[in-house]
Amino acid sequence: MEEIIMKLMHTSLPEFKLKLQSAVIKQSPNKTFELKGIENLKSAKMQSLRTGRIEFAIQEIAEDKDIDKVEVVVMPRVPETMHTVIVKGIEKDGTCKKAILEVINIIHPTEEAELVDAKEVDDRRPPIGRH
16 A cells, blocks of 8 residues: 555656656647756656646646747755765675765755746745745
């Protein structure tokens, strides 16, 4: 039962990408689509509710006859994120002999970097902490 609930609450990364691309095609098959910002993710789970909201936003953008391409950029909302760095020493047989954990803050560009030339911005995000 828990697996079913988790499946309903989360969308896998491949399914997420497919859903976003399909949202453009559904609205206008001739428009191009580009997804940026998650190229380095090998696997992830996305919130299903938010995935649906993003699909609707894509459809809304794609239905505009003056728009030729839909571009979706995924970036951290909080520009400074803390990450764990794992330095591993791997032996010839492929096993890890030693690992050292460190931490690093990464400061990401904010949405302003992507919105420089936007004529209209509709900010539908909830306040931080209320998502």
